[in-house]
Amino acid sequence: MAAAPSPLGEPLVRREGREKVTGAARYAAEHTPPGCAYAWPVPATIARGRITALDTTAALALPGVHAVLTHLDAPRLAAPGDRTLAVLQDDRVPHRGWYVALVVADGLETARAAAEEVHVSYEPEPHDVRLTPDHPGLYEAELANGLYPGTRERGDFEAAFAAAPATVDATYTMPPLHNHPMEPHASTARWTHGHLTVHDSSQGATKVRDDLAALFGLGPDDVTVISEHVGGGFGSKGTPRPQVVLAAMAAQVTGRPVKLALPRRQLPAVVGHRAPTLQRVRLGASREGDLTVLAQEVTTYTCTVRGFVEGAAVPARVMYASPHSRTLHRVAALDVPSPSWMRAPGEAPGMYALECAVDELAVHLDIDPVELRIRNEPDAEPDSGRPFSSRHLVECLRQGADRFGWLPRDRRPALRREGDLLVGTGVAAATYPYVLVGGSAAEARAHPDGTYRIRVNATDIGTGARTVLAQIAAAALGAPEDHIRIEIGSSDLPPGVLAGGSGGTASWGWAVHKAATALVARLREEPGPLPPNGLAATADTYQEAAATSPYARHSFGAHFAEVQVDTVTGEVRVRRLLGMFAAGRILNPRTARSQLIGGMTMGLGMALTEDCELDPVHGDFTACDLASYHVPVCADIHGIEVHWIDEDDPHLNPMGSKGIGEIGIVGTAAALANAFWHATGIRLRDLPLTPDKVLERLSG
Amino acid sequence: MDSSNRPAGGAGVPRSAATGERSEVILRVNGTTYTLAVDHRATLLDVLRERLDLTGAKKGCDHGQCGACTVLVDGRRANSCLLLAVAQDGRRLTTVEGLADGLRLHPLQEAFLARDALQCGYCTPGQICSALGAIREAADGFPSYVTPDDARSGAPVELTDDEIRERMSGNLCRCGAYPRIVEAVGDVRGAAATGDAADTGSRGAGEAS
Numbered sequence: 001m002a003a004a005p006s007p008l009g010e011p012l013v014r015r016e017g018r019e020k021v022t023g024a025a026r027y028a029a030e031h032t033p034p035g036c037a038y039a040w041p042v043p044a045t046i047a048r049g050r051i052t053a054l055d056t057t058a059a060l061a062l063p064g065v066h067a068v069l070t071h072l073d074a075p076r077l078a079a080p081g082d083r084t085l086a087v088l089q090d091d092r093v094p095h096r097g098w099y100v101a102l103v104v105a106d107g108l109e110t111a112r113a114a115a116e117e118v119h120v121s122y123e124p125e126p127h128d129v130r131l132t133p134d135h136p137g138l139y140e141a142e143l144a145n146g147l148y149p150g151t152r153e154r155g156d157f158e159a160a161f162a163a164a165p166a167t168v169d170a171t172y173t174m175p176p177l178h179n180h181p182m183e184p185h186a187s188t189a190r191w192t193h194g195h196l197t198v199h200d201s202s203q204g205a206t207k208v209r210d211d212l213a214a215l216f217g218l219g220p221d222d223v224t225v226i227s228e229h230v231g232g233g234f235g236s237k238g239t240p241r242p243q244v245v246l247a248a249m250a251a252q253v254t255g256r257p258v259k260l261a262l263p264r265r266q267l268p269a270v271v272g273h274r275a276p277t278l279q280r281v282r283l284g285a286s287r288e289g290d291l292t293v294l295a296q297e298v299t300t301y302t303c304t305v306r307g308f309v310e311g312a313a314v315p316a317r318v319m320y321a322s323p324h325s326r327t328l329h330r331v332a333a334l335d336v337p338s339p340s341w342m343r344a345p346g347e348a349p350g351m352y353a354l355e356c357a358v359d360e361l362a363v364h365l366d367i368d369p370v371e372l373r374i375r376n377e378p379d380a381e382p383d384s385g386r387p388f389s390s391r392h393l394v395e396c397l398r399q400g401a402d403r404f405g406w407l408p409r410d411r412r413p414a415l416r417r418e419g420d421l422l423v424g425t426g427v428a429a430a431t432y433p434y435v436l437v438g439g440s441a442a443e444a445r446a447h448p449d450g451t452y453r454i455r456v457n458a459t460d461i462g463t464g465a466r467t468v469l470a471q472i473a474a475a476a477l478g479a480p481e482d483h484i485r486i487e488i489g490s491s492d493l494p495p496g497v498l499a500g501g502s503g504g505t506a507s508w509g510w511a512v513h514k515a516a517t518a519l520v521a522r523l524r525e526e527p528g529p530l531p532p533n534g535l536a537a538t539a540d541t542y543q544e545a546a547a548t549s550p551y552a553r554h555s556f557g558a559h560f561a562e563v564q565v566d567t568v569t570g571e572v573r574v575r576r577l578l579g580m581f582a583a584g585r586i587l588n589p590r591t592a593r594s595q596l597i598g599g600m601t602m603g604l605g606m607a608l609t610e611d612c613e614l615d616p617v618h619g620d621f622t623a624c625d626l627a628s629y630h631v632p633v634c635a636d637i638h639g640i641e642v643h644w645i646d647e648d649d650p651h652l653n654p655m656g657s658k659g660i661g662e663i664g665i666v667g668t669a670a671a672l673a674n675a676f677w678h679a680t681g682i683r684l685r686d687l688p689l690t691p692d693k694v695l696e697r698l699s700g
Numbered sequence: 701m702d703s704s705n706r707p708a709g710g711a712g713v714p715r716s717a718a719t720g721e722r723s724e725v726i727l728r729v730n731g732t733t734y735t736l737a738v739d740h741r742a743t744l745l746d747v748l749r750e751r752l753d754l755t756g757a758k759k760g761c762d763h764g765q766c767g768a769c770t771v772l773v774d775g776r777r778a779n780s781c782l783l784l785a786v787a788q789d790g791r792r793l794t795t796v797e798g799l800a801d802g803l804r805l806h807p808l809q810e811a812f813l814a815r816d817a818l819q820c821g822y823c824t825p826g827q828i829c830s831a832l833g834a835i836r837e838a839a840d841g842f843p844s845y846v847t848p849d850d851a852r853s854g855a856p857v858e859l860t861d862d863e864i865r866e867r868m869s870g871n872l873c874r875c876g877a878y879p880r881i882v883e884a885v886g887d888v889r890g891a892a893a894t895g896d897a898a899d900t901g902s903r904g905a906g907e908a909s
Contacts, residue, residue, distance in 0.1 A: 020821030021809040023756020023796035030755035109741040182822040231822030264761040462820030601876030626765040633869040637878040
């Protein structure tokens with residue numbers, strides 16, 4: 001086969017871009033089969049208790065209403081592994097917003113009006129949605145998200161901390177945060193001769209297929225789930241969410257295709273959110289800045305429906321050398337909506353707290369915070385003792401500092417005044433694990449016309465998966481990239497892992513690489529003209545995914561920020577934000593840059609604008625829509641820069657890639673909070689840094 | 701309903717006859733005229749998406765908070781989730797599907813592609829329609845929050861990057877494509893002077909009003 005220049009690392013334009021800019025790309029709710037009905041869910045209006053009566057008469061009397069599903073008559077489902085999917089199965093209300101009924105009607109307007117006519121009576125029970133540092137329900141979690149141990153101890157924390165010449169002891173808090181992908185969770189379901197087909201807005205259709213099959217007592221071949229275009233997810237579509245189960249039930253009951261797009265205001269209660277955290281960080285060091293002791297103790301909540309522990313203390317086990325360490329998670333099960341994955345679960349809140357504490361230590365010791373971090377660079381992963389497969393944090397810090405113009409820098413705070421503005425700079429490090437979240441399978445086929453077809457159930461949630469998989473295939477086949485056809489986004493394809501954990505490309509790409517390599521071998525063994533159907537090879541990476549590595553494998557990064565603080569309005573604005581990353585080989589710099597900028601933008605929201613609370617009286621989130629929950633807007637973003645180090649790591653996968661979906665968010669909030677301190681001299685340890693808090697501290 | 705907002709410059713009493721809770725309206729979308737009976741409660745967004753199968757305009761919030769549903773109504777951008785379809789009788793509507801000239805993309809669509817000003821793509825049609833409206837508003841002398849106080853009233857406003865950021869802030873993008881969106885709109889602002897970019901596409905613009 002003629003060698004083509006390897007397209008790996010080329011900034012190719014995303015393949016589905018044209019469909020997206022013309023409006024031709026169809027998302028889950030944009031399929032309208034003939035006779036399609038529309039569903040509208042009814043959320044519970046109490047925070048805990050049970051349903052005592054449901055009056056659906058008025059709703060059913062409206063012309064055009066086909067059905068109202070409730071726990072009294074909805075199809076019985078097999079018990080799910082994830083109990084948030086056990087919708088309309090019993091009379092329990094575990095949290096406010098839990099779905100208690102579903103209306104199905106001819107049109108959206110009728111379905112919505114009928115949902116207002118469903119009258120539900122409850123027997124409320126006292127509820128508790130308030131996370132406090134001394135909550136009596138707190139217990140030490142055995143496991144944190146990602147199956148990491150909840151608690152790790154090394155050395156003798158108490159003694160070492162007591163003996164440390166320089167210490168920091170600070171507590172950082174963050175509210176619940178919401179993923180809010182632009183496309184609300186949606187499903188269009190239909191049953192045809194016992195086969196269930198669903199267009200679902202999901203980060204992984206194979207898992208949705210498997211879960212639906214189990215819930216409805218079907219074989220996997222009886223279910224097809226299609227997630228062709230997905231309008232973002234950021235973790236909230238990582239596993240099936242209630243809408244897909246509800247749509248499938250409604251289609252089963254009515255015998256019609258049913259479309260269900262969740263209303264934006266209902267999303268916070270039913271699709272998962274980042275749990276709030278209270279994090280106490282204690283650092284002890286020598287006067288020269290050698291860390292001797294580190295503790296990060298995380299207090300958070302889970303719900304009563306299933307367990308989820310935001311693993312915010314996990315990244316501290318990776319970052320800095322310190323002979324004595326304690327990292328643990330305390331969690332209480334409250335009557336709250338189910339928390340779940342939100343971009344860099346664990347790392348984003350955990351590194352916010354840790355990296356602010358490191359900054360506080362640097363200030364305490366009057367050491368440059370870049371130098372303090374470099375001084376505490378470990379030889380091996382502190383928690384496990386395993387060598388790093390690659391670790392270029394020092395290079396990220398140094399090169400980032402150079403590009404940002406970090407030095408010269410007067411370390412004293414609150415000195416740079418421009419009229420009403422105070423200006424400052426800050427730095428933070430970032431880390432995110434390389435995780436092969438699971439194996440994937442792929443098929444590669446050579447056609448007689450010289451083209452190739454790659455089939456793998458990858459999901460493109462905005463990452464450019466199609467494009468990068470074509471690049472991987474082209475490189476392995478030695479074929480021009482434009483000769484490769486990519487089929488993704490359907491559970492009928494060879495199974496793939498979800499687009500999550502920054503691990504999609506590694507898993508799908510490895511399978512594609514393996515199948516393409518096998519195809520090349522087969523084409524060598526069977527020379528001559530191809531049969532009309534071409535020749536194919538399949539491969540999977542289940543073995544590779546199950547293998548353990550002797551290496552600690554993580555991405556690293558360094559974030560630098562310059563902020564201005566308006567002393568009159570309390571407004572914090574970002575002048576510059578620079579990210580320098582070491583994340584293995586970057587396979588497509590164009591789409592990679594976009595993802596990294598996107599992560600940093602979400603981190604900016606976490607630091608400055610995104611805020612929500614649980615109302616203790618009603619048990620509801622206080623900011624449910626996009627008018628009250630402030631995600632960053634265009635005018636918030638100035639001077640974002642992204643750079644990376646060409647990192648060659650042979651211990652990952654054939655592409656040498658680590659994954660880039662999450663590292664961008666990780667260090668952003670700490671860099672901004674540290675810059676805020678440098679600007680003002682105020683340590684505000686409670687995100688987000690909104691004007692109300694800023695003004696209070698500036699005047700105090 | 702979320703809103704009973706009437707669009708600016710109301711069309712007066714609809715020509716169409718009311719039939720119970722539905723009325724017949726004539727919707728002119730991307731140069732095509734549709735006559736259909738719409739539910740009085742139906743938003744323009746839902747009629748476009750569910751009745752006319754024009755799913756380019758997206759539903760992100762249904763409350764006028766995210767801008768994903770932005771379309772052009774008589775050449776001005778509007779959140780179609782806040783407009784009742786029944787009130788759009790006779791208006792000239794342009795959606796993202798009406799921007800390209802056959803296979804030739806609109807310059808803004810080209811610029812969004814070239815700059816990678818999108819990721820998941822869900823906000824993209826609204827961003828592009830909004831950019832088109834913003835370019836025209838600036839050309840027509842509409843000031844924004846960041847327009848200098850001493851700018852001459854009614855004179856075309858130069859679309860600086862700050863003007864673009866400000867004027868595009870009604871369109872949320874959770875993937876964080878903002879810097880690229882500013883670049884993409886910036887690429888086209890030069891063309892705005894010649895009138896190319898403010899063209900709502902040959903189909904939409906070619907229609908007699």
